[in-house]
Amino acid sequence: MSPDLLYALAGVVLCGIGLFGFLLLEHLLRRLLAFNLIGSGVFLVLIGLAQHRNGPDPVPQALVLTGIVVAIAATALAVVLIRRYYHLTGHTSLADDGEAQS
Amino acid sequence: MRRRLLLFLTLAACAGFTVALAAAVLHAAGAALPSALPEQLAASLGSSGVEHPVTAVLLNFRNYDTLLEIGVLVIAGMVGISLASTSSLEDPALRSSDSLLYALQRWFVPLMLLLALYLLWAGADRPGGAFQAGAVLAATGVLMRLGGLPMEFVRPGVLLRLGLVLGFAVFLLVAVAGALAGEAFLAYPPGMAGGLILTIEIVLTLSIGMILLALFVAAPVSDEHEPEEGAGP
Amino acid sequence: MNWWLDGLLIVALLVTAVAMLVSRDLFRAVVMFMAFGLLMAVAWVRLQAPDIALAEVAIGAGLSGVLLLDAVSHFQRGQRRQQPPEGK
Numbered sequence: 376m377s378p379d380l381l382y383a384l385a386g387v388v389l390c391g392i393g394l395f396g397f398l399l400l401e402h403l404l405r406r407l408l409a410f411n412l413i414g415s416g417v418f419l420v421l422i423g424l425a426q427h428r429n430g431p432d433p434v435p436q437a438l439v440l441t442g443i444v445v446a447i448a449a450t451a452l453a454v455v456l457i458r459r460y461y462h463l464t465g466h467t468s469l470a471d472d473g474e475a476q477s
Numbered sequence: 478m479r480r481r482l483l484l485f486l487t488l489a490a491c492a493g494f495t496v497a498l499a500a501a502v503l504h505a506a507g508a509a510l511p512s513a514l515p516e517q518l519a520a521s522l523g524s525s526g527v528e529h530p531v532t533a534v535l536l537n538f539r540n541y542d543t544l545l546e547i548g549v550l551v552i553a554g555m556v557g558i559s560l561a562s563t564s565s566l567e568d569p570a571l572r573s574s575d576s577l578l579y580a581l582q583r584w585f586v587p588l589m590l591l592l593a594l595y596l597l598w599a600g601a602d603r604p605g606g607a608f609q610a611g612a613v614l615a616a617t618g619v620l621m622r623l624g625g626l627p628m629e630f631v632r633p634g635v636l637l638r639l640g641l642v643l644g645f646a647v648f649l650l651v652a653v654a655g656a657l658a659g660e661a662f663l664a665y666p667p668g669m670a671g672g673l674i675l676t677i678e679i680v681l682t683l684s685i686g687m688i689l690l691a692l693f694v695a696a697p698v699s700d701e702h703e704p705e706e707g708a709g710p
Numbered sequence: 711m712n713w714w715l716d717g718l719l720i721v722a723l724l725v726t727a728v729a730m731l732v733s734r735d736l737f738r739a740v741v742m743f744m745a746f747g748l749l750m751a752v753a754w755v756r757l758q759a760p761d762i763a764l765a766e767v768a769i770g771a772g773l774s775g776v777l778l779l780d781a782v783s784h785f786q787r788g789q790r791r792q793q794p795p796e797g798k
Contacts, residue, residue, distance in 0.1 A: 378716040382757060383502050385720040389727055391495030396731040398487050404736060404781060408743050411774070412727055415750055420502060422757050427506055431758040432515050433530035437539060439762055440531065441546045444608050444685065447769045448553040451692035454781050455557045458696055467785060531761045596764070604760035612768035619776050693777055 379427035386419025401468040403457045407450060414446045526670030528602035535606065536674045540663050544652065547645045547681060554641050554688035558633065561695035582624040589617040597682050601671075607678040611685025618690035631687075631694050641691065644684025648677050716756060723749050736785065740778045747771035 389412055396409030418439045425435040461467055518530055518538070525533035535543050593613040600606030621628055630636040651673055656662040665673050726749060730742035747770025754763035 378712065379757060380502075380506055381716055381720060382753060383506070384499060385723060387495055387499045387502055388724060390498060391491050392724070392727050392731065394494060395487060395491040398491070399484065400731065402736065404778065404785070405731065405739060408730055408739060408778075411743070412730070412746075415746070415770075418762075419753070420498075422754075422759060422762070424502060424505055426757060428510060429513070429515060433518055433534050434514050434539070436759045436762055437531050437534035438542065439759070440535065440606075440608055440765055441542055443762065443765050443769055444612075445546055445549055447612070447689065447774055448550045448692065450774050451689060451696070451777055452553045452557055454777050455560050455692060455696050458781055458784060459560050461785065461788065465788075604764055606761065609761070609764045609768055612765060612773055616768060616772050616776075619773065623776075689773060693773075693780075696777070696780065 377427045379423045381423070383420050383423030383427065386416040386421075386423060389413070389416030389419065392416075403460070403467055403469070404454075407453050407457070410453075411446065411450060414442070418442060524670075526665065526672075526674050527600070529600060529604070529606075531604070532600045532606050532674075532678075535608075536677060537665065537670060540648075540652075543681075544645075544648050544663065547648060547684060550685060550688045551641055551645050554691050557692040557695040558637070558641075561633075578620075578624050582620060582626070586617055586621060586626075589613055589620070593617065593682070593686075597678060600678060601675070607681040608685065610678075610682040612689065614682060614686030615689035615693070618686060619693050622690070622694060631691060637687070637691065640683060640687035642684070643687075644677075644681040647680040651677060719749065719753055719756065723753065736782050737779070740775065740782055743778065744771045744775035747775065 393409045393412030393414075393416060397406055397413065400406050400409060421435050421439055425432045457467075518534065521538075522528070522530060522533055525537040527533050527536070593610045596605040596613060597607065597610035598605075600610070618628065618631070622631075630640065651665070652663040655664050655666060658666060660666060723746065726742055726746045730739050730746060733739040733742060747766060750770055751763045751766040754760070754766055
């Protein structure tokens with residue numbers, strides 16, 4: 376068991392926490408945070424698993440770098456959509472959740 | 478009561494997911510290695526045109542991923558801009574009125590531009606490269622925007638469109654030109670890899686910075702008026 | 711020594727992640743998210759991936775933090791006015 380594998384397992388737990396938050400939280404911005412948490416967990420699993428036996432590996436590192444940039448673009452786009460949604464409806468959570476809550 | 482049941486079910490499902498994923502990771506960690514990727518990479522690094530392995534993977538060996546990535550970013554930027562309904566970039570309501578920000582800005586904007594340039598240049602032989610430089614460039618733009626510095630180029634127009642597609646267009650042009658010259662699609666002609674990679678990195682930096690900045694600028698929604706659906710600014 | 715450092719870092723990552731999701735205040739959640747980004751950058755350095763660490767510092771802690779804080783202040787301004795803008 377190397378430290379890299381420990382990081383991979385931490386990534387697994389982060390995925391679980393993020394999924395839980397993504398399913399249960401109602402505020403859209405909090406869901407976005409949980410979604411980013413899942414992303415970070417996936418990146419950690421990818422790097423930790425690839426490197427735990429034979430040291431630093433540039434190929435998954437490059438893929439994760441690509442993934443981080445795509446993730447920030449997705450986050451920025453989601454913020455634009457959430458603010459637009461808030462502007463049009465005045466809510467910060469989806470309509471279905473509001474009904475389930477009441 | 479129903480809510481508590483829902484909470485419990487979600488918790489159980491997420492715990493099950495985590496345990497299954499951990500088992501999969503441990504199983505994969507024990508499996509035999511299919512190939513020695515780092516050794517292969519180190520062996521062919523000399524022909525890639527750059528010395529830093531991560532940059533070599535990003536812009537030479539797996540540049541198809543990078544091409545698709547900048548394509549995704551361009552699409553995200555276009556969607557963001559088409560959703561924007563902000564009228565004036567120098568809207569006083571959108572500006573932060575923090576005197577500390579003004580003082581810091583005078584020092585930080587030139588320093589961050591310099592840092593972006595350094596990161597771009599460093600990508601050839603040590604950690605750094607187009608993505609990091611693009612992110613720093615976007616952060617510089619965000620700082621300028623919050624301080625209310627005039628930025629004509631993020632106003633919808635020719636310059637914005639050019640900046641958005643520049644990286645993707647140049648990358649695609651190089652790829653197609655290589656294919657027409659008899660190489661494989663996205664393969665660089667021998668001897669020109671270093672120069673082409675540097676060119677692509679420069680335009681990628683500009684485009685990534687521009688797209689992220691455009692997405693940030695597109696976010697505010699002014700309350701006063703709502704432009705017609707599909708109407709141009 | 712190194713095991714302690716890795717273990718401490720991972721515990722800090724998990725605690726920050728949970729604190730981000732359970733925080734009542736949205737502003738605090740976003741600040742936790744930025745702290746999480748910085749801790750992730752340290753984790754990438756520990757995983758010998760300096761490129762990702764650089765990107766994570768610039769993006770995870772800097773850019774997305776500003777983006778989300780801007781959105782939070784927008785929501786809180788809207789709530790303070792106590793009259794949600796009417797949809798058309």
